[in-house]
Amino acid sequence: MANMSLEKIKMPEQAPDIRNKNFEEVAMGYTAEMAMEEATRCLNCKHKPCISGCPVNVRIPEFITEVAKGDFLEAYRVITSTNALPAVCGRVCPQETQCEQKCVRAIKGEAVAIGRLERFVADWYMANVEEKKEMPAQNGKTVAVIGSGPSSLACAGDLAKQGYSVTMYEAFHQAGGVLVYGIPEFRLPKSIVQKEIDGLAELGVKIATNMVIGKVLSVDELMDDMGFDAVFIGTGAGLPSFMGIPGEALVGVYSANEYLTRINLMKAYISEYDTPIRNSKGVAVVGGGNVAMDAARCAKRLGAENVYIVYRRSEAEMPARLEEVHHAKEEGIEFNLLCNPVQVLDDGNGQACGLECLRMELGEPDASGRRRPVAVEGSNFVVDVDTVVMSIGTSPNPLIRSTTKGLETNRKGCFVVNEETNQTTREGIYAGGDAVTGAATVILAMGAGKTAAAAIDEYLQNK
Amino acid sequence: MFPIVNKKELNSNVTLLEIEAPFIAKKAQAGQFIIFRVDEFSERVPLTIADYDREKGTITIIFQKVGLSTQLLGAKEIGESILDFVGPLGVATEYDNMKKVAVVGGGVGCAIAYPQAKALHSMGVEVDVIAGFRNEDIVILEEEMKAVSTNFYLMTDDGTAGEKGFVTNKLKELVDAGNQYDAVIAIGPVPMMKFVCLTTKPYDIKTIVSLNPIMIDGTGMCGGCRVTVGGEIKFACVDGPDFDGHLVDFDELMNRNSVYKAREAELTRDHACRMDKLAKDLIQ
Ligand SMILES: Cc1cc2nc3c(=O)[nH]c(=O)nc-3n(C[C@H](O)[C@H](O)[C@H](O)COP(=O)(O)OP(=O)(O)OC[C@H]3O[C@@H](n4cnc5c(N)ncnc54)[C@H](O)[C@@H]3O)c2cc1C
Ligand SMILES: Cc1cc2nc3c(=O)[nH]c(=O)nc-3n(C[C@H](O)[C@H](O)[C@H](O)COP(=O)(O)OP(=O)(O)OC[C@H]3O[C@@H](n4cnc5c(N)ncnc54)[C@H](O)[C@@H]3O)c2cc1C
Ligand code: SF4
Ligand code: SF4
Ligand code: FES
Numbered sequence: 001m002a003n004m005s006l007e008k009i010k011m012p013e014q015a016p017d018i019r020n021k022n023f024e025e026v027a028m029g030y031t032a033e034m035a036m037e038e039a040t041r042c043l044n045c046k047h048k049p050c051i052s053g054c055p056v057n058v059r060i061p062e063f064i065t066e067v068a069k070g071d072f073l074e075a076y077r078v079i080t081s082t083n084a085l086p087a088v089c090g091r092v093c094p095q096e097t098q099c100e101q102k103c104v105r106a107i108k109g110e111a112v113a114i115g116r117l118e119r120f121v122a123d124w125y126m127a128n129v130e131e132k133k134e135m136p137a138q139n140g141k142t143v144a145v146i147g148s149g150p151s152s153l154a155c156a157g158d159l160a161k162q163g164y165s166v167t168m169y170e171a172f173h174q175a176g177g178v179l180v181y182g183i184p185e186f187r188l189p190k191s192i193v194q195k196e197i198d199g200l201a202e203l204g205v206k207i208a209t210n211m212v213i214g215k216v217l218s219v220d221e222l223m224d225d226m227g228f229d230a231v232f233i234g235t236g237a238g239l240p241s242f243m244g245i246p247g248e249a250l251v252g253v254y255s256a257n258e259y260l261t262r263i264n265l266m267k268a269y270i271s272e273y274d275t276p277i278r279n280s281k282g283v284a285v286v287g288g289g290n291v292a293m294d295a296a297r298c299a300k301r302l303g304a305e306n307v308y309i310v311y312r313r314s315e316a317e318m319p320a321r322l323e324e325v326h327h328a329k330e331e332g333i334e335f336n337l338l339c340n341p342v343q344v345l346d347d348g349n350g351q352a353c354g355l356e357c358l359r360m361e362l363g364e365p366d367a368s369g370r371r372r373p374v375a376v377e378g379s380n381f382v383v384d385v386d387t388v389v390m391s392i393g394t395s396p397n398p399l400i401r402s403t404t405k406g407l408e409t410n411r412k413g414c415f416v417v418n419e420e421t422n423q424t425t426r427e428g429i430y431a432g433g434d435a436v437t438g439a440a441t442v443i444l445a446m447g448a449g450k451t452a453a454a455a456i457d458e459y460l461q462n463k
Numbered sequence: 464m465f466p467i468v469n470k471k472e473l474n475s476n477v478t479l480l481e482i483e484a485p486f487i488a489k490k491a492q493a494g495q496f497i498i499f500r501v502d503e504f505s506e507r508v509p510l511t512i513a514d515y516d517r518e519k520g521t522i523t524i525i526f527q528k529v530g531l532s533t534q535l536l537g538a539k540e541i542g543e544s545i546l547d548f549v550g551p552l553g554v555a556t557e558y559d560n561m562k563k564v565a566v567v568g569g570g571v572g573c574a575i576a577y578p579q580a581k582a583l584h585s586m587g588v589e590v591d592v593i594a595g596f597r598n599e600d601i602v603i604l605e606e607e608m609k610a611v612s613t614n615f616y617l618m619t620d621d622g623t624a625g626e627k628g629f630v631t632n633k634l635k636e637l638v639d640a641g642n643q644y645d646a647v648i649a650i651g652p653v654p655m656m657k658f659v660c661l662t663t664k665p666y667d668i669k670t671i672v673s674l675n676p677i678m679i680d681g682t683g684m685c686g687g688c689r690v691t692v693g694g695e696i697k698f699a700c701v702d703g704p705d706f707d708g709h710l711v712d713f714d715e716l717m718n719r720n721s722v723y724k725a726r727e728a729e730l731t732r733d734h735a736c737r738m739d740k741l742a743k744d745l746i747q
Pocket of ligand 1: 092094
């Protein structure tokens with residue numbers, strides 16, 4: 001008989017007023033007992049609606065059944081047959097709009113904690129199974145993977161397992177993409193990402209950091225001079241946007257990318273590191289996505305007294321994961337909703353000293369179906385801060401498209417690909433992840449990397 | 464790891480390093496830069512490619528030891544390595560339709576001006592180099608610049624070497640004397656570049672400056688290097704570092720470069736212990 005409790009088993013967490021002063025992981029994960037008990041909430045539905053909610057179709061009831069039995073190794077095998085990064089996805093997928101949204105248990109009460117169970121299984125595996133991966137027999141073909149975010153990690157992994165000799169080229173000094181430079185330690189410990197990268201190295205993937213493709217080598221040189229048989233482009237959507245309002249060039253105004261990179265990749269929060277970051281008293285983060293939540297929670301942890309989210313729509317429209325919004329509120333982040341910045345104020349010495357905003361009202365729905373915010377005339381007010389972090393979206397970097405002939409991109413600068421194969425408009429060149437979709441999610445990027453790997457395999461087998 | 468194959472102290476505060484980086488050496492062009500990171504704890508810092516040797520596979524950098532990162536780099540000796548070295552970044556300088564050019568370098572900016580003069584010289588362009596320094600003790604690259612210029616003018620603020628005066632005095636003098644420059648390339652401290660641009664503006668001489676905002680990635684992903692050029696936001700690492708000097712908002716750049724002043728002072732104060740540790744590691 002299934003466990004009919006309406007609520008998920010709670011996940012142990014650091015208390016809000018303690019965790020908002022450290023960078024250790026907020027959510028501590030289920031114990032084996034908790035996981036097995038939560039697993040009994042799954043009804044093993046015949047139609048498996050949850051699976052259709054998962055972009056990579058993790059066979060959810062199947063793995064949960066194994067968890068309930070206590071066979072975590074088997075559960076791991078089920079998950080990883082379609083998902084290359086379960087420890088990451090279990091932590092960062094927006095489950096409430098994906099797998100868990102479709103769970104029948106969500107009709108009355110809370111969905112089965114699919115994400116938490118996935119995380120548990122992956123963590124259990126990392127902690128208990130000492131499996132040294134072996135480099136498979138090589139098939140003599142070579143693939144270059146550009147970028148090292150989730151799409152590239154998944155693509156490289158699948159190809160390496162099939163015997164391809166894969167080289168991954170990363171512009172930064174460290175591999176991992178957004179998983180290392182964007183998403184903070186307290187949400188995704190970097191040791192987990194490192195394990196994934198080490199696993200690739202064991203499979204024989206060569207990881208070349210400090211390689212900005214389009215500058216040091218072009219895609220054509222990779223193919224013509226270096227002799228790669230195929231190329232995968234997983235360069236993400238890292239180009240930050242600014243609002244174009246007065247005062248954005250003042251000292252104290254950051255893009256979220258810069259702010260998070262200084263903190264996460266360059267470890268500004270650890271005193272042994274030389275990376276400087278502004279010592280802020282008040283921080284306004286403009287935006288309502290995961291990136292904004294991460295920036296705000298980092299600012300709080302660095303000691304800012306007042307941290308505000310400034311978002312021009314209402315909470316219902318915020319694209320951030322539910323859990324992040326909830327955690328941010330618990331940690332004392334204040335939400336200024338329905339307000340839009342009009343200028344950053346100058347203290348007279350070129351330093352930011354406030355963010356002037358206008359109040360907004362929700363009007364008619366716009367093209368995205370969300371109600372369009374309309375400014376209320378004369379409602380100007382000032383958020384009292386010395387630091388402003390712009391987190392209003394990013395787009396793909398033009399470096400590769402501008403240095404490679406014949407690679408078509410759309411109006412937003414995203415690579416145009418065949419949806420089934422992820423092949424670009426050039427033979428032998430594939431692309432996936434945010435570079436194709438614009439800023440999206442880890443799981444979609446990972447899925448695209450796997451799709452491309454399968455297509456590359458087919459292409460090279462027939463070539 | 465990137466091994467150091469040659470090292471020279473050009474003056475008490477400016478060091479030249481030649482570093483093995485074959486991929487970068489193959490592609491480098493005048494006007495481009497690299498980003499280095501000495502060790503795991505260091506910042507990522509941009510430096511112009513002062514020279515390259517495609518055959519040997521090496522890159523030469525010349526830098527002033529202004530803060531912690533450049534001091535750590537300056538403490539490295541031949542045979543040692545640095546952790547990260549990435550490039551060539553930025554857009555190479557464009558020299559279309561130039562027959563006669565004035566290259567103006569200020570202080571360590573001469574390290575950046577020198578490869579430009581050299582490139583122009585090798586293309587057969589007539590190059591007048593004006594190099595300015597505070598005093599004779601800090602003059603660098605004098606012989607090298609002489610070798611690649613048609614006319615070479617050395618200026619010092621106090622007259623202890625070359626002529627007494629600022630580079631802008633000499634530039635104005637040359638222009639007024641009837642020299643027709645297709646372009647002026649000015650590289651040095653931000654105030655110097657600003658004044659060179661103010662000098663050339665009335666004569667409407669195209670003036671190219673090489674901007675040095677604070678950077679992290681150098682690939683267009685952080686926006687930290689943003690500068691206002693002709694009223695638009697540009698990212699110096701990918702759109703530059705060269706820009707039309709008459710359009711650059713220099714005051715904004717100066718302000719943005721001051722962002723970590725206090726923190727840098729603190730670091731440089733504390734860094735004695737880091738240098739000590741470095742020394743100890745070396746002994747072990
Ligand atoms: C702060 C933040 C929080 C997020 N939170 C979540 C979340 O909670 N859940 C979720 O699902 N998604 C989240 N996302 C989105 C998710 O991280 C991305 O959708 C995903 O990482 C995209 O993966 P990718 O492989 O396409 O590229 P990325 O992860 O962006 O990696 C691209 C890599 O390519 C490198 N690169 C770029 N250009 C070049 C070049 N020319 N040569 C060599 N290398 C290059 C970059 O340096 C980078 O390492 C978040 C994003 C951010 C920024
Ligand atoms: C494209 C580019 C090319 C460059 N080429 C050279 C070069 O060839 N040789 C050279 O000596 N320098 C060059 N610079 C400047 C060099 O990057 C800075 O001096 C460097 O940041 C110093 O690092 P640091 O840690 O030693 O000093 P920091 O500790 O970072 O700074 C010391 C002091 O310098 C200020 N400062 C920091 N960064 C800059 C900057 N970018 N410009 C001006 N002041 C700054 C700080 O506010 C502080 O007061 C270049 C900069 C750029 C962007
Ligand atoms: S990968 Fe993401 S969407 Fe799929 S089951 Fe796991 S948590 Fe849910
Ligand atoms: S929908 Fe929910 S209850 Fe049904 S199988 Fe999926 S996870 Fe289990
Ligand atoms: S250095 Fe980051 S965008 Fe230029």
